[in-house]
Structure formats: structure tokens, C-alpha cells
Amino acid sequence: MNSRILHIATNTFREAVRDRVLYNLIGFALLMSAAAVLVGQISIQIERLVVINLGLTAVSLFGIVIAIFIGIGLVSKEIDKRTLYTVLSRPVRRWEFIAGKFFGLSGTLVVNTFFMAIGVFAALAYVSHHFESSDVGILVALYFIVLQFVIITALALFFSSFSTPIFSAIFAFWLFVIGSFAQDLRNFAHMTHGLAHWLATGAAYLVPNFSALNVISQVAHGEPVPHRLILLNTAYVLVYSLAVLSGAVLIFERRNLK
Amino acid sequence: MRAIEILGLEKIYNAGFWRRRSKRALRPLTLAVEEGEIFGFLGPNGAGKTTTLKILMGLVFPTSGSARILGMELDDPRMKGQIGFLPEQPYFYDHLTARELLRYYGQLSGVDATQLSHKVDAVLEQVRLSESANVQLRKFSKGMLQRAGIAQAILHDPKVVFLDEPMSGLDPMGRREVRNLIEDLKAKGKTVFFSTHILSDAEALCDRVAIINQGELRGVGAVAELTASVHGKVEIVWHGMSTPAGIRSMGAECHAAGDTMRVILPEENQDAALEALRREHLRVISVVPVRTSLEDYFVAQLGGPAKSEAVSARG
Amino acid sequence: MTVARSRQITAVASVILLCSMASAAFLLRSMDETFPSATLQQMLYISSPKLLKRLSLGYDGLVADIYWTRTVQYFGGIHSRGGGTYKLLWPLLNIATQLDPHLIPAYEFGETFLLAKPPQGAGDPYRAIELVQYGTQNNPNNWHLYYDLAFIYYDQKDYLHASEAFLRASQLPNAHPFLKIMAAQMAQHGGDLRTARMMWSAMYETTHDKLIQANAAAHLRAIQVNEEVTALEHLVQAYRDRTGHFPETFSEMVSSGMIRGIPLDPLHHSYRLESGGRVVVSNPDDLPFLDKGLPRGYVPSAAPKLSPES
Numbered sequence: 001m002n003s004r005i006l007h008i009a010t011n012t013f014r015e016a017v018r019d020r021v022l023y024n025l026i027g028f029a030l031l032m033s034a035a036a037v038l039v040g041q042i043s044i045q046i047e048r049l050v051v052i053n054l055g056l057t058a059v060s061l062f063g064i065v066i067a068i069f070i071g072i073g074l075v076s077k078e079i080d081k082r083t084l085y086t087v088l089s090r091p092v093r094r095w096e097f098i099a100g101k102f103f104g105l106s107g108t109l110v111v112n113t114f115f116m117a118i119g120v121f122a123a124l125a126y127v128s129h130h131f132e133s134s135d136v137g138i139l140v141a142l143y144f145i146v147l148q149f150v151i152i153t154a155l156a157l158f159f160s161s162f163s164t165p166i167f168s169a170i171f172a173f174w175l176f177v178i179g180s181f182a183q184d185l186r187n188f189a190h191m192t193h194g195l196a197h198w199l200a201t202g203a204a205y206l207v208p209n210f211s212a213l214n215v216i217s218q219v220a221h222g223e224p225v226p227h228r229l230i231l232l233n234t235a236y237v238l239v240y241s242l243a244v245l246s247g248a249v250l251i252f253e254r255r256n257l258k
Numbered sequence: 259m260r261a262i263e264i265l266g267l268e269k270i271y272n273a274g275f276w277r278r279r280s281k282r283a284l285r286p287l288t289l290a291v292e293e294g295e296i297f298g299f300l301g302p303n304g305a306g307k308t309t310t311l312k313i314l315m316g317l318v319f320p321t322s323g324s325a326r327i328l329g330m331e332l333d334d335p336r337m338k339g340q341i342g343f344l345p346e347q348p349y350f351y352d353h354l355t356a357r358e359l360l361r362y363y364g365q366l367s368g369v370d371a372t373q374l375s376h377k378v379d380a381v382l383e384q385v386r387l388s389e390s391a392n393v394q395l396r397k398f399s400k401g402m403l404q405r406a407g408i409a410q411a412i413l414h415d416p417k418v419v420f421l422d423e424p425m426s427g428l429d430p431m432g433r434r435e436v437r438n439l440i441e442d443l444k445a446k447g448k449t450v451f452f453s454t455h456i457l458s459d460a461e462a463l464c465d466r467v468a469i470i471n472q473g474e475l476r477g478v479g480a481v482a483e484l485t486a487s488v489h490g491k492v493e494i495v496w497h498g499m500s501t502p503a504g505i506r507s508m509g510a511e512c513h514a515a516g517d518t519m520r521v522i523l524p525e526e527n528q529d530a531a532l533e534a535l536r537r538e539h540l541r542v543i544s545v546v547p548v549r550t551s552l553e554d555y556f557v558a559q560l561g562g563p564a565k566s567e568a569v570s571a572r573g
Numbered sequence: 574m575t576v577a578r579s580r581q582i583t584a585v586a587s588v589i590l591l592c593s594m595a596s597a598a599f600l601l602r603s604m605d606e607t608f609p610s611a612t613l614q615q616m617l618y619i620s621s622p623k624l625l626k627r628l629s630l631g632y633d634g635l636v637a638d639i640y641w642t643r644t645v646q647y648f649g650g651i652h653s654r655g656g657g658t659y660k661l662l663w664p665l666l667n668i669a670t671q672l673d674p675h676l677i678p679a680y681e682f683g684e685t686f687l688l689a690k691p692p693q694g695a696g697d698p699y700r701a702i703e704l705v706q707y708g709t710q711n712n713p714n715n716w717h718l719y720y721d722l723a724f725i726y727y728d729q730k731d732y733l734h735a736s737e738a739f740l741r742a743s744q745l746p747n748a749h750p751f752l753k754i755m756a757a758q759m760a761q762h763g764g765d766l767r768t769a770r771m772m773w774s775a776m777y778e779t780t781h782d783k784l785i786q787a788n789a790a791a792h793l794r795a796i797q798v799n800e801e802v803t804a805l806e807h808l809v810q811a812y813r814d815r816t817g818h819f820p821e822t823f824s825e826m827v828s829s830g831m832i833r834g835i836p837l838d839p840l841h842h843s844y845r846l847e848s849g850g851r852v853v854v855s856n857p858d859d860l861p862f863l864d865k866g867l868p869r870g871y872v873p874s875a876a877p878k879l880s881p882e883s
């Protein structure tokens with residue numbers, strides 16, 4: 001059972017890489033280089049701040065876009081190419097397929113982020129010629145960004161299991177936007193009464209909490225991230241992704257693949 | 259034990275926004291296929307052939323009825339390890355090479371790692387794709403994709419092989435190759451179940467066929483049995499450019515070729531036609547019985563002239 | 574698919590789904606409790622209102638609302654933990670009102686809590702004036718904003734400007750009739766206790782915000798205490814004049830017939846006597862804004878609660 005999931009994951013990874021997804025790294029590298037050079041020349045006394053802010057935001061946005069673009073096609077593409085039929089006619093269970101796709105795309109994003117991280121640190125070294133002990137925080141921020149990718153991947157896969165690519169992309173994108181304002185949604189829930197309160201509270205818990213995963217400006221200012229937050233976020237993402245994937249499995253198991 | 263056993267399999271789709279319109283893709287179908295047979299599943303497009311295959315593969319869930327393959331349930335992983343499936347018009351993974359594709363499928367089928375490379379090479383050889391083994395699939399022609407598809411269906415040495423329109427998109431050479439492959443499979447004791455709308459292929463290959471139209475089974479049996487039930491035909495060729503009134507009134511189509519005319523008529527009209535020709539003093543060149551084909555049976559079963567998109571006698 | 578196996582997978586997946594969502598909700602609450610300001614830094618990630626306006630892509634109103642809710646949460650969070658200096662109050666209000674100049678509640682809120690001194694508020698009267706004046710410029714027909722402005726001037730003891738503001742307010746459509754009265758009162762008796770009582774009663778009556786209401790109530794209680802302490806200290810002086818020494822406790826004064834019972838403050842706690850004839854309240858933490866009646870050497874340790882439990 002495990003080896004099948006691994007094989008599907010590996011295949012997904014290979015497809016993504018050969019589909020030239022890693023070319024986005026070139027764009028990213030160009031962006032970071034240009035920013036670093038520009039900032040280095042102007043010397044505005046907040047070089048580190050700008051490089052870290054810009055770099056981490058770019059890692060986050062590039063990755064979200066990739067996660068959505070590849071994620072929405074994970075299932076629908078296999079149907080179009082008829083490959084899903086040949087896979088499921090083998091001793092592969094439908095839920096194993098979903099799991100394999102999930103790990104494959106997540107793995108791709110981790111690798112992608114790894115290379116981007118090198119880019120960020122390189123740019124940082126260029127502008128400030130040294131590292132500070134608080135820069136360890138950048139690794140934490142990157143880890144949180146990867147956790148964001150995990151959730152988006154699960155969501156894109158969930159929508160892909162029953163919807164067309166266009167709608168999957170729209171839903172996933174909007175969930176990302178609303179999730180970024182999750183904290184505000186909960187504030188709003190606190191302030192309202194009656195039906196609005198219940199709706200807002202429900203939405204606030206259903207929507208993925210991306211606001212807690214965004215520590216970019218904190219890290220840019222050199223402030224440390226509490227250990228407890230790291231633990232809680234990790235647990236939250238694991239559990240939330242599990243929920244979303246279970247939903248995907250539930251839908252996919254009963255779907256007629258016409 | 260029967261290779262495939264289908265009992266009352268039915269599929270109704272609820273279409274439309276409110277799911278009110280129901281469409282019967284498959285009326286209760288009952289069918290059995292013995293081991294070692296080459297079994298043809300024939301019918302026009304949209305008849306329900308692909309639906310049946312998808313139900314058997316566990317891709318679509320039947321509204322009612324049941325089926326067993328090799329005596330096992332449709333979702334039994336042990337059973338899935340012993341079948342192979344080629345879907346209609348596959349594209350496969352763009353960026354994999356043929357070898358990588360087969361390795362992937364082999365891994366998913368649980369082929370032993372030590373034997374995998376050997377089996378992949380063997381099957382590539384069998385479908386004559388050895389030279390293109392390391393070419394990416396997006397560069398494959400339709401025929402090559404079809405052969406790759408067959409390769410993945412037989413790679414793990416399954417007992418029953420399901421092929422959905424295996425000849426689709428192939429040129430005559432390609433079709434002959436696939437025919438040979440199917441015969442090879444039978445020689446190895448495998449059961450082959452394939453769907454097609456090309457009747458001549460079925461005639462040549464199949465031990466038995468089933469004919470399905472608009473979701474309903476219209477006939478099952480050996481080819482010889484089925485064609486025997488259709489009345490014979492005769493072909494009459496005469497010298498001249500005109501058609502006697504008597505023949506014209508039979509409603510048969512006459513073809514001109516050079517300075518001769520040709521017509522194919524039911525056997526029972528033979529005497530009346532010859533009489534009509536004699537009266538007009540037209541010289542008869544030949545009177546030859548025409549072997550009834552599966553197409554004749556098909557047309558007879560389905561009623562009326564075949565629709566242009568449905569049936570092609572010679573492909 | 575056999576029915577049994579399908580049901581099995583559905584059951585397992587459903588259970589996992591429900592348990593996971595429940596865990597997720599639980600974890601979110603955990604995070605909330607441990608890190609109420611986890612997103613504080615994010616709130617002012619972009620602190621320039623102009624930039625924010627451009628980034629809002631025309632959805633100014635929505636973004637303004639988001640910042641307004643953040644302001645309220647921010648304030649409420651610090652307030653419930655005992656108060657502070659509310660450093661971010663001005664920037665948040667500034668952003669919210671720049672994005673939506675017609676966000677009336679923001680002006681009133683800002684006026685009250687930018688004005689109040691720490692730990693009740695930010696203690697920044699200049700920003701308060703700046704905020705409310707910006708409000709009056711953008712909402713020239715809203716009498717409530719001029720009323721808020723008057724309040725600020727009153728607090729700063731600029732009775733002339735306060736009176737003018739009241740006058741302006743009284744001339745606007747739908748102006749509350751009491752505004753004219755306030756204008757007159759302010760002009761003549763700006764520093765009076767009676768004026769103060771009128772001001773805070775008016776605020777208490779007209780505001781919709783519970784926090785602002787509580788603030789006004791606290792001010793009214795303080796006025797009452799000031800009056801009562803003044804009266805009690807007179808009586809204590811009279812006792813001294815009569816007996817030659819200051820009373821130790823109020824019981825002495827009761828038994829000598831000067832007062833009928835132990836005096837109670839607005840929160841129904843008894844007043845106490847300190848040496849030298851000083852009358853003080855028992856729980857100064859519960860009564861903010863006092864000028865009189867504070868025990869010797871009293872330093873507010875934490876923010877006095879605006880709405881005490883009693």
C-alpha cells in the first residue's frame with residue numbers, strides 16, 4: 001500500500017518537474033538579484049528589511065500560484081489523458097491515488113522552496129555582507145510558508161477531485177485570500193450577534209487560517225517566533241490538511257468517472 | 259470458472275441541473291465470457307460499450323446488477339492484479355518515456371522489482387516499440403500510443419485483457435499488428451474482451467460476439483451462428499447501362515462500372531431479377547452468391563440502413 | 574464497488590474529517606489564547622494610509638472596516654488585560670478614517686480613548702483634535718462630530734473653543750436641542766462641576782458604544798465622589814472645630830449625631846478616614862478619574878476597571 005502511494009507521488013513529482021515548473025526559479029532568481037542590486041546601491045538603511053520582506057513574500061506568492069496551477073489539474077488532467085483509468089484498473093485504491101498526488105505536489109513545492117531559500121539568503125548576504133543570529137527566523141518563516149503550500153495543495157486537490165480546473169482555481173484562490181484575513185473574520189465574529197455571529201464564527205473556523213502562518217514582517221524586524229506557535233501551526237496544518245483530504249477522498253470514492 | 263460474468267448490469271444517469279432527466283446508458287445486461295475466449299463487444303458509438311467496460315473496471319458504479327471477473331468482486335485488488343485495461347484513445351503522461359511509463363505501471367501493478375526491467379523490455383519488444391523506448395510520449399504518433407497502451411495492459415501478464423476500441427486511429431498495418439497481438443494473447447491462454455465498431459475485425463478475430471445498441475443487448479453468439487441466421491444474398495452482373503424496371507422496383511442499388519451494371523439482391527429475388535433481365539434482352543455476365551457478413555446481421559438486428567457514423571464494414 | 578467496502582471507506586473518511594476539523598478548531602482557539610497579538614505586527618505591516626488606499630484597489634470601504642474592527646479588538650484586548658498606552662490606536666484610527674472618512678464611530682471612539690490618559694487611553698489630545706477635525710471637514714453636517722470636538726476642548730479646559738464647537742453643532746440639521754444649552758453653559762460656567770455633570774450625562778445618553786458609555790459612567794461617579802468627599806471633609810472640619818480633634822472613624826461622627834450612617838461611595842463601599850481629616854475611598858482602583866478622595870501615596874497599580882463588578 002505504501003509503495004503505491006510513493007510511486008504515485010514520485011510520478012507526480014516527475015511530471016511537475018518535467019513540465020518545467022522549476023523554471024519559475026529562474027524568474028525568482030532574477031527578481032531577487034535585481035532587488036538585491038538595487039537596494040545595495042541605494043543604501044536606505046533598511047536593506048535587510050526590504051530583502052527579507054520582498055524575498056519571503058515572493059517565495060510565498062510564487063509558491064501559492066504553482067500550488068494552485070498544478071493542484072487544480074491533478075485529477076482532471078489524469079481524466080483527460082485517460083491515465084486515471086489505467087491507474088485505477090490496477091490494484092490501486094482511490095484514496096491511495098489522492099494521497100500519492102498530495103505528497104507528490106507537496107514534495108515538489110518543498111524542493112522549489114529549498115532553492116528559493118538559497119536565493120533569499122544569497123541576496124541577503126549580498127546586501128548586508130553578514131548574517132545575524134536572528135536570521136534563523138527566516139528559516140521559520142520559510143517553514144510556515146511551506147505549511148501554507150501544504151494547505152493550498154490539499155485544497156486544490158480537493159476541488160480538483162470533483163470540479164473543473166477553472167472553478168478549482170477560483171475556489172482555491174478565494175480561500176487563500178479569505179484565509180489571509182482569517183483573524184479579521186474572527187474579530188468580526190466576536191463583534192456581531194445572532195445569525196451573523198454564527199455564520200461568521202462558522203466561516204472563521206472553516207476557512208484555513210493563513211494569517212497565523214504569516215510571520216514575514218516579524219522576522220524581517222528580527223523578532224523571534226515563539227516555539228509554541230511553531231508547534232501549534234504544525235499541528236493545525238496537519239490536522240486541517242487531513243480534514244480536507246478526507247473530504248477529497250469521500251467525494252472521489254463515489255464519483256462516476258465518465 | 260467463467261472469466262467474466264455480468265448479471266443484470268444497469269446504468270441510469272441523472273442529467274440536467276436538477277438531476278431530473280434520466281438517461282439510460284445501459285439496460286439490464288446479462289452476459290458471460292469463458293476463459294480463453296476472444297470476445298467482441300460490438301455496437302455503434304454511444305451504444306453503451308464504454309459504459310459497460312468502465313463499470314467492469316470500477317470507474318463507474320452501476321445503478322443495479324452485479325458482475326464478477328475471474329469469480330471475484332469488481333473492487334477486489336487481487337482481481338485487479340490479474341486484469342489489464344486499455345481505455346479508448348489514451349494520451350498518457352506527456353513527459354514520461356515509454357519505458358518510464360511501463361515501469362510506473364509495473365510498480366503500481368505490484369510487479370516484482372527484480373523482474374520489472376526484464377518484463378518492460380519484453381513487452382516493448384512485443385509491441386514493437388523497443389526503438390522508441392526512451393522517447394517522451396508526447397512525441398508518439400497515435401498508433402504508437404495505442405501500442406504503448408496495449409503494452410501497459412499486458413505488462414503484468416494478466417489473465418483477462420480488456421481493450422476499448424483497440425484499432426481506433428490505426429492504419430491497416432497497425433490494425434494487423436494489433437490483430438496479431440490479440441491472437442498471440444489467446445495462444446497464451448488469456449481471455450480478451452474488446453469493444454469495437456469495426457465489424458470486419460470482430461469477424462476475423464472473435465470466437466463469440468455480443469451486439470449492443472442503445473444500451474440494450476441485441477444478440478450474443480458465435481459469428482458463424484449469427485450470420486447463418488440472416489438470409490443469403492446474391493450478386494448479379496450484366497452487360498449494359500440500363501436497369502430493368504423489374505429490378506429497379508426491388509429497391510436495390512445498382513452500380514455502374516464501365517459498360518456493366520451490378521446489383522446485390524436477396525436470394526429469394528434472384529429468379530425474378532434474372533427474368534427481368536431476360537425480358538429486356540440484357541446479357542447476364544455472372545451470378546455469384548455473396549457471403550453474409552456480420553454487417554448484414556448487424557443491420558438486420560438494428561433495423562434499417564446503418565447510419566453513416568455507426569457502422570463501417572471494412573473500417 | 575461492493576457496498577460493504579464502500580461504506581467502510583466512507584465511514585472512516587467521515588470520521589477522520591470530523592475529528593480533524595474539530596482538532597483544527599481547537600488548535601485555533603489555543604493559538605488565540607496564547608498569542609492574542611499574534612497578528613499585531615501584521616496589522617500595521619503597511620502603515621501608510623496613502624499606500625494602503627492604492628493597494629485596496631478601490632475596495633476602500635472594506636479595508637476601512639477591517640481596520641476599524643482591528644482597532645476595536647486591539648483596544649479591547651489591551652483594555653481587558655489592565656490597560657496600557659495604546660500606541661497603535663492612533664495609527665489604526667488614522668488608517669481607518671483615511672480610507673473611509675465617513676466612519677463616524679471611529680471619530681467618537683478616537684476622541685474618547687485618544688484623549689483619556691494611560692492606562693485608560695493613549696493620552697494624546699493633539700491627535701484626538703486632529704482626528705475629529707478631519708472628521709468634521711469630511712462630514713460637515715454631522716453635529717455629533719462637533720460635539721466630540723467640544724468634548725476635547727472641554728477636557729483641555731479650553732472653554733471658549735468648547736463653547737464655539739457646541740454652537741456650531743447646534744446650528745446643524747437635526748441638532749439635539751441640548752447643544753444650545755451646553756454652548757451657553759460652557760461660555761459662562763466652564764469650570765463648574767454642574768457643567769461637568771451635564772457633559773458626561775449627555776455623552777452617556779447619546780453614545781451607542783458600550784465602552785464609551787462605561788467611560789462616561791465612570792466620570793459621573795468620579796464627579797459624585799468629588800462632591801461627596803468635599804461635603805464630608807467639611808463635616809469632618811466641623812467635628813474638629815466642635816471636639817478639637819479629627820475623628821478616627823465615621824462611627825464617632827455617627828454617635829455624635831453629625832451624620833446618620835456610615836457614608837457610602839457610588840459603588841456602595843464605605844468611605845474611610847485618614848489622619849488629618851482626609852476622607853478617602855476604600856477601593857481607589859475601582860474609581861478612576863478622581864481628583865479627591867484618593868488615599869495618601871496612592872499609585873494606580875493597574876488600570877482601574879471602567880465597569881467594576883459590584
